[in-house]
Each structure stands twice: as structure tokens, then as C-alpha cells.
Amino acid sequence: MTFKELSQYLERLEKTPSRNEITSILAELFKKSSPGEIDKIVYLVLGNLAPSYQGVVLNIAERMMLRIIAQAYDEDINKIKALYKEKGDLGTVAEELASGEGGSISVGEVYSALIEIANEAGAGSQEKKISRMAKLLGELTPLGARFVARIPVGKLRLGFSDMTILDGLSYMVKGDKSARVEIETAFNVFVDIGVIAKIVKAKGLSGLKGIKPMAGIPIRPSLAERLPSAEKILEKIGPKVAVEPKYDGLRTEVHIFSQDGKRKVSFFSRNLENTTRMFPDLVEATAEIKVKTAIFDAEAIGYDLKTGKFLPFQETVQRKRKHDIEEIAKKLPLKLFVFDILYKDGKSFIDTPFSERRKILETVVGKSGAKLEITRQEITDSAETIRDLIKTYLSEGLEGAMIKKIDAPYKAGARGYHWIKYKKNTGGGVADTIDCLVLGVNKGRGKRAGFGVGAFLVGVRQGEKFKSVSKIGTGLTDEQWRELDKRAKALEVNQKPKEYELHKNLEPDVWVKPSLVVEILADEITKRPIHSAGLALRFPRLIRFRDEKSPEQTTTLSELNKLYQMQKS
Numbered sequence: 048m049t050f051k052e053l054s055q056y057l058e059r060l061e062k063t064p065s066r067n068e069i070t071s072i073l074a075e076l077f078k079k080s081s082p083g084e085i086d087k088i089v090y091l092v093l094g095n096l097a098p099s100y101q102g103v104v105l106n107i108a109e110r111m112m113l114r115i116i117a118q119a120y121d122e123d124i125n126k127i128k129a130l131y132k133e134k135g136d137l138g139t140v141a142e143e144l145a146s147g148e149g150g151s152i153s154v155g156e157v158y159s160a161l162i163e164i165a166n167e168a169g170a171g172s173q174e175k176k177i178s179r180m181a182k183l184l185g186e187l188t189p190l191g192a193r194f195v196a197r198i199p200v201g202k203l204r205l206g207f208s209d210m211t212i213l214d215g216l217s218y219m220v221k222g223d224k225s226a227r228v229e230i231e232t233a234f235n236v237f238v239d240i241g242v243i244a245k246i247v248k249a250k251g252l253s254g255l256k257g258i259k260p261m262a263g264i265p266i267r268p269s270l271a272e273r274l275p276s277a278e279k280i281l282e283k284i285g286p287k288v289a290v291e292p293k294y295d296g297l298r299t300e301v302h303i304f305s306q307d308g309k310r311k312v313s314f315f316s317r318n319l320e321n322t323t324r325m326f327p328d329l330v331e332a333t334a335e336i337k338v339k340t341a342i343f344d345a346e347a348i349g350y351d352l353k354t355g356k357f358l359p360f361q362e363t364v365q366r367k368r369k370h371d372i373e374e375i376a377k378k379l380p381l382k383l384f385v386f387d388i389l390y391k392d393g394k395s396f397i398d399t400p401f402s403e404r405r406k407i408l409e410t411v412v413g414k415s416g417a418k419l420e421i422t423r424q425e426i427t428d429s430a431e432t433i434r435d436l437i438k439t440y441l442s443e444g445l446e447g448a449m450i451k452k453i454d455a456p457y458k459a460g461a462r463g464y465h466w467i468k469y470k471k472n473t474g475g476g477v478a479d480t481i482d483c484l485v486l487g488v489n490k491g492r493g494k495r496a497g498f499g500v501g502a503f504l505v506g507v508r509q510g511e512k513f514k515s516v517s518k519i520g521t522g523l524t525d526e527q528w529r530e531l532d533k534r535a536k537a538l539e540v541n542q543k544p545k546e547y548e549l550h551k552n553l554e555p556d557v558w559v560k561p562s563l564v565v566e567i568l569a570d571e572i573t574k575r576p577i578h579s580a581g582l583a584l585r586f587p588r589l590i591r592f593r594d595e596k597s598p599e600q601t602t603t604l605s606e607l608n609k610l611y612q613m614q615k616s
């Protein structure tokens with residue numbers, strides 16, 4: 048396929064707000080593409096060059112992109128800056144100046160050029176990136192230039208994500224959504240969406256039968272539901288349940304495998320980002336696990352060296368950084384609590400009952416070390432015992448308990464009652480905090496003028512749409528207001544993102560692109576038709592910024608409805 052043709056599809060995708068139409072455009076695009084190019088097309092329509100866990104990025108910031116555009120079209124940099132100020136979008140600037148024929152350049156050629164630019168490293172790489180990217184832009188049609196100029200700066204957002212791609216693939220093979228579950232099941236254990244698309248394209252759905260977890264490729268994590276009481280939990284998943292402490296740390300999927308004859312360890316966050324380099328201390332600790340190939344699910348949490356007490360999340364999360372890693376590792380040591388095993392030496396345990404997985408885990412991990420331990424667990428059928436355990440965990444400074452269904456498979460990528468979280472505030476008020484997306488901000492007035500932001504609008508997710516649920520103007524510390532202002536400024540967009548649905552009267556001063564996730568604690572959930580979610584949060588307080596969560600991982604409207612029902616019962 049030529050890149051010119053792909054650009055026309057991108058334009059159609061950009062124009063339509065309708066998800067059904069997006070799905071059918073994608074299906075048409077996938078039908079037309081060959082097995083050799085469909086993976087690249089999938090990455091590109093998502094605004095990426097590879098699945099996110101591979102961390103392939105162009106590393107071209109906005110300022111560099113301005114220089115690239117100036118060079119590509121032989122224009123003065125000041126003119127480009129002025130045009131950018133006027134248009135507010137680098138893609139439109141490039142499109143206005145481009146005049147390339149670009150008729151024959153293929154998707155594969157554009158993709159390879161972008162990969163080469165991404166791989167450029169070392170001395171002089173900056174200049175090489177600029178001239179290569181400028182050359183590429185110069186060859187593209189105006190429409191092609193619009194989209195390619197947006198990719199490096201993360202602005203190629205067409206208003207959908209992975210799940211719509213999976214729908215598009217289902218429509219490609221079946222003409223409807225009937226294959227979606229099958230495709231998603233494969234994707235849940237093998238998150239390279241490009242490879243999934245390639246297999247479906249080349250071999251049809253039967254090709255997916257061969258998909259199983261592979262060490263080195265993350266599995267989409269399992270997530271927990273909530274219930275209001277120990278009795279309800281036993282009723283739902285009993286008679287016997289496994290009770291474990293809930294650590295308020297960083298989800299860490301641990302992959303051990305061999306590469307080029309050497310033992311390799313990779314860690315993936317809840318977001319499936321590769322975080323291995325951030326935790327050299329934990330990588331070292333995994334040397335104790337005597338296994339050739341395996342995948343574990345675990346939580347890493349910081350502890351105080353002197354007292355041995357666990358640290359609050361705000362401190363643990365400081366370990367999520369790209370610089371001064373050794374230094375912070377000394378100051379904030381982590382401990383890894385391993386609670387599941389999903390794969391070992393060619394065998395997947397995804398469908399193995401939890402009690403069996405636990406036995407396997409105990410034989411594989413063996414005794415605990417100072418930095419790595421199997422999560423302690425108790426099997427019980429008594430509500431009293433569950434309550435006592437929760438009290439013990441809370442007194443140790445932990446977040447609460449995870450209560451697990453003994454015979455459940457590992458539900459990759461799914462929230463369900465196989466795991467039930469029970470936190471401090473469960474049983475009184477709203478049973479859980481709510482992870483919301485920041486949709487936009489309003490300028491501060493009075494005292495808040497100094498903070499920049501005075502109020503912000505948050506939403507919950509329904510499919511790939513975000514519906515407003517609260518406008519928050521109190522409940523933040525001065526420092527949190529300033530932090531919010533800083534973050535919102537970096538994510539400002541001049542148009543309402545396609546995914547946002549809200550009442551006109553609630554439109555904020557400034558839109559924030561879908562990226563910033565905040566954890567909100569509310570006293571109550573009430574019915575409020577002014578919010579497009581139909582529900583609103585009363586007395587909301589910002590608990591923390593949830594950098595490790597992406598917009599797709601925010602609380603869904605159906606979860607919020609369940610929380611609403613729970614507080615009534």
C-alpha cells in the first residue's frame with residue numbers, strides 16, 4: 048500500500064467521531080493491506096512504531112520538530128514558529144508547506160525510515176535525525192506530512208486505541224464483532240498487537256490457536272473487583288478463599304528467559320512499559336529464582352531500611368524514574384512480593400486453577416530472601432478471619448487485602464470477581480477510590496490565580512469514550528494544585544478530544560489530552576444528570592497522580608455504577 052493511500056484512511060479516521068464508522072474504516076483498511084504490512088499499519092494508526100513495551104520512540108521533541116519542518120521545506124525557522132503559534136498543530140504546519148508528490152512511497156518505506164530515525168543513537172545522532180526526518184517529510188504528500196509530523200510529538204491521536212483495532216480485525220475476518228473475544232483472548236496474553244493482526248491476516252482466526260504467553264512479551268494484568276463485606280465476598284467466591292495482603296506498590300510482571308545463551312530478566316509495569324532498568328536491585332534479587340524460563344506476577348514496594356516498615360505509595364513511586372537510579376535505589380530499597388506464576392518452561396498456567404499455580408509458585412521460588420518473597424496467604428472460609436487479617440494488614444501499614452477465588456484461572460486483561468480488593472475504606476462510604484481522567488482545567492481565580500489551575504474536570508471511561516463525573520475545585524493541597532497546573536500545561540490541546548463527552552456548560556477553559564490519570568476519593572456517589580456519566584462524586588479529594596496508569600485503565604462507568612449500588616446496599 049502506498050503511504051498516500053494510508054494517509055487518506057487516516058484522514059477519514061480523524062474526521063469521524065463515530066466508533067462504528069471508525070471500526071468499519073479500519074476493517075476496510077486491514078482488508079486492503081498485505082500480511083507483510085498490516086503490523087506496521089496497526090502501529091502507525093495508533094501513533095506508534097511498535098508495541099509500547101518495546102520502547103521504540105523517535106525522541107524528537109516539539110522544538111526539534113520545528114527545525115525539521117524548516118529544513119524539510121527550506122523555510123526560515125521563525126516563520127515556522129509563527130505558523131505553529133497560529134495553527135497550534137505541527138501536522139497542519141507541515142501540511143501547508145508540503146508539496147511532495149509522494150505517489151509511490153510505500154507504507155513499508157515510510158515505516159522503515161521512521162524506525163531508522165528512532166534507532167539513530169550516539170554522537171551526532173540529533174543532527175542525523177533532523178536531516179533524515181526532513182528528507183522523509185519532503186517526499187510526502189501534504190496529507191502524508193500532516194500525519195508523519197504528528198507521530199514524533201505524540202499527537203497522532205485518532206480517538207481510539209487497541210480495543211477498536213481488535214474490533215476492526217474481527218470485522219475484517221467476519222464482517223461483525225463475533226471474533227472480537229477470540230482475538231482479545233490472544234491479545235491478552237501476547238500484547239504485540241501488530242503480530243496479532245499479522246497472524247489473523249495471514250492465517251485467519253485459527254492462527255491464533257497457537258498463541259500462548261512468551262517470556263519477554265508482557266501479559267495484560269488481571270484486575271480486581273470490589274464487594275462491600277467479607278460475607279458478600281464469601282458468598283460470591285467461597286466457600287473457601289485465599290486472603291493475601293494488598294501491597295500499595297508498583298505492579299511488576301517478572302519475565303525470566305534466556306537470550307543469546309544468557310539469562311535475561313525483564314520487568315513490565317501495569318501499563319506494560321518495560322521498567323527493568325529502574326530496578327537493578329530487584330533484578331539482582333531474582334537471581335535466587337532457579338528457573339530457565341518463567342513469568343511471574345508481583346508487586347514491588349518500598350520499605351524503611353531502619354524500621355523495616357512499608358513505605359506509602361508516594362515514596363515507592365519515586366523509584367519510577369529514568370535517572371539517578373543507583374542513588375535512589377540505595378535510599379529507597381524495594382522488596383518484591385511475588386503472588387502468581389503464569390508460565391514456566393514452555394507451559395502456560397493461564398488456565399490452571401489458582402491453588403495449583405500457587406503450589407507451583409512455591410516450588411519454583413522457594414525460600415524468601417531479603418528482597419524477594421512469596422506473598423503470604425491464608426485459606427479461610429470465615430468472614431471473621433478475613434476481617435482479622437485485614438486488620439492485621441492495615442496495622443502493618445498495608446493497603447488492605449486481596450481475596451482470591453481458589454480455583455479461578457488467571458484472568459489476563461480482565462477485572463473480575465476472581466480477585467476482590469478490600470481496602471481501608473471498603474464498607475463505609477464509597478468502597479474504593481476512583482481513577483479518573485483529567486479532561487480539562489479552569490484557570491484559578493483569587494488565591495488560586497498563583498497556582499494556575501483553579502478547578503478541573505474529570506471523567507470515567509465507557510468503552511473508549513470519557514464521560515464527565517466531577518468538577519473538582521477543592522480537596523487539593525497547594526502543592527497538588529501547582530503540580531496539576533504543570534502537568535496540564537504539558538498536555539494542553541486546543542480542541543476537545545474526540546473521546547470526551549460532556550455537557551456544554553461544563554466545558555473547561557483548557558482541554559487536556561487523554562493522558563493524566565488521578566485517583567480520587569469521594570464521600571458519596573450521587574445521581575447527577577448534568578454530568579454525562581449520570582453520576583457525580585461528592586466531596587472529591589485528590590489522593591495522587593497515577594502515572595503508572597493509562598487512560599484505558601481508568602475506572603469504567605459500569606464499575607462506578609457498581610460502587611453506587613454498593614453504597615446503597
Ligand code: AMP
Pocket residue numbers: 268270271291292293294295296297298299317346386422449468
Ligand atoms: P487495583 O489497582 O486497586 O485494581 O488493585 C489491583 C492491584 O493491586 C494490582 O494491580 C496489584 O498491583 C496490586 N496488588 C497488591 N497486592 C496484591 C496481591 N497480593 N495480589 C494481587 N495484586 C496485588
